[in-house]
Amino acid sequence: MNNILLKNQDPDIANLIDKEANRQNTGLEMIPSENHTSGAVLEALGSRLTDKYSEGYPGMRYYGGCDIVDQVENLARDRACKLFGADHANVQPHSGCPANIAVYFALLDPGDTIMGLKLFHGGHMTHGLKVNFSGTFFNSVQYGCRADGYIDIDEMRKLAHEHKPKLIVSGGSAYARQYEWAKYQEIADEVGAFHLADMSHVAGLVAGSVHPNPVGIADVVTTTTHKTLRGPRGAMILSKGNPSTPLKKVPRTKENIPTLIDRAIIPGIQGGPHNHQTAAIAVALKEAMQPEFKDYAKQVVVNAKTLADELMSKGYELVTGGTDTHLLLINLGNKQVTGAQAEKALGRAGITVNKNTVPHDPRKPFDPSGIRMGTPAITTRGMKKAEMKQIADYINEAITHMDDEATLDRIHGEVTEMCGAFPLAI
Ligand SMILES: Cc1ncc(COP(=O)(O)O)c(C=O)c1O
CATH class of the missing domain: 3.40.640.10 (Type I PLP-dependent aspartate aminotransferase-like (Major domain))
Structure with a gap:
């Protein structure tokens, strides 16, 4: 955004806004309750x-x-x-x-x-x-x-x-x-x-x-x-x-x-x-209300289902065995990884998700067994099935190598490159 007045008057806040916009632009926002609004909404x-x-x-x-x-x-x-x-x-x-x-x-x-x-x-x-x-x-x-x-x-x-x-x-x-x-x-x-x-x-x-x-x-x-x-x-x-x-x-x-x-x-x-x-x-x-929004909503679900299928094919256990919405809830119990560990590793790789309890979770809410992720924001950017397959690979690699900083950094670089092809509206 063009924050000329803000940059002059309060460079500290202007700088932080720029940094957050850059963080969103260069990473995959996959918290299912988040999205990217249009420039018109921001105005x-x-x-x-x-x-x-x-x-x-x-x-x-x-x-x-x-x-x-x-x-x-x-x-x-x-x-x-x-x-x-x-x-x-x-x-x-x-x-x-x-x-x-x-x-x-x-x-x-x-x-x-x-x-x-x-x-x-x-x-x-x-x-x-x-x-x-x-x-x-x-x-x-x-x-x-x-x-x-x-x-x-x-x-x-x-x-x-x-x-x-x-x-x-x-x-x-x-x-x-x-x-x-x-x-x-x-x-x-x-x-x-x-x-x-x-x-x-x-x-x-x-x-x-x-x-x-x-x-x-x-x-x-x-x-x-x-x-x-x-x-x-x-x-x-x-x-x-x-x-x-x-x-x-x-x-x-x-x-x-x-x-x-x-x-x-x-x-x-x-x-x-x-x-x-x-x-x-x-x-x-x-x-x-526009016809394109129907395409968007349909694609959100197609993307979530694709991501779910890809992750399940890699041995991830999805609560209910899949999704029919925008959201995936993954039980990491069988991967010997906690939700908090996965959230941290994925964050380091430029993929923002959140740790979450799964139904009947044997672990505590602050360190639960699951992660929750969704496709609304990445679909807004224009990502489709091919990108979901790539993202599933990144997620699996980051979780499998969660202690290997070099691998997480490499994935982050690739995620940023991928995001460059799907920039935010402003
Ligand atoms: C089902 C549901 N209801 C209500 C809320 C609360 O919304 P807000 O955070 O805007 O107060 C949320 C937010 O996550 C939600 O998921």
Whole structure:
């Protein structure tokens, strides 16, 4: 990027930004929750919209001068509804955690029972982890995965009937298979619970029609905007039905979800929306509506499957035996390597992944048995099947020679050369 003003005024920060851009450009970003946004998204983020306060919603603000940011927010909301088939979109959550906090605040009282996937089986900490707000303010019951790595829907049904949760959360952060939204909704209906589908990880795949859409099935849907959806950091809450005025207090029924959500964001848990972020989300949503985005989403999955097949052919054990999304969860138990060791060796070789627990992991979360990786960012750069085969070779070589610095350096050099053919947009 051309940071002329920043370079003059604050060379320290300008230099660090350049260094990070260079790190991303010359290495393979394979953390599955990350992506590379377009130059247009970055321009919207770095705009004057960040200066504006606009607590409230379009047409109902607590501040003057909001005519233009109203139009920005309306565009973002309309595009979100169109893309995902929702009636209502709240685009103000500052990120994924606050989006989930808002849903809990909207639908629950402290002490109510919630059910989500265990973090260490691939869930997210906001889905009821004991040390998170969701496991502290609520009575958290957690479901897990079967021995084969698939989510144990039967156990979930049993737990739901036993504990009668008020809210069931579907979705997760380290699950490689498609989420069966309708099954969760069925169980939620059986026990009279609300169903929150957190599609943060797969939103871009949903937008590109290569993963089922939870909107219209689940009572309420949250998503971050910066993962497969390829937008700026941020989040949205989507639902069916239309809000009455968010200033009006309404009972907690499924029909009132849009109003309850709007009230939960403000005055419930947030103040002013981040208008620069809202504009950048709108830009990303427009990009996701283009036919090329469908090709992108399809390629993300093709790439993940190719990488999975290549690694399995080299003796790597994938949780669930493969993937049908953007994500691979690899159990390194049979390789006599820990997740932390693999993360370090791959990092040294220019391949950024993260250590991760695998379901029923005998090791501790700080030093787990697995690594998690994904293809959203490298697919954005234009990499395809041939590069996935090459990357699988690099991964295998780096893990096999994790103590051999010369080999790791050589791989890093080759990775950088490969990345040179697929530069970031800016
Ligand atoms: C499923 C899921 N929900 C919520 C979040 C939280 O998002 P954020 O980090 O933007 O708060 C994440 C982030 O990793 C996630 O994977």
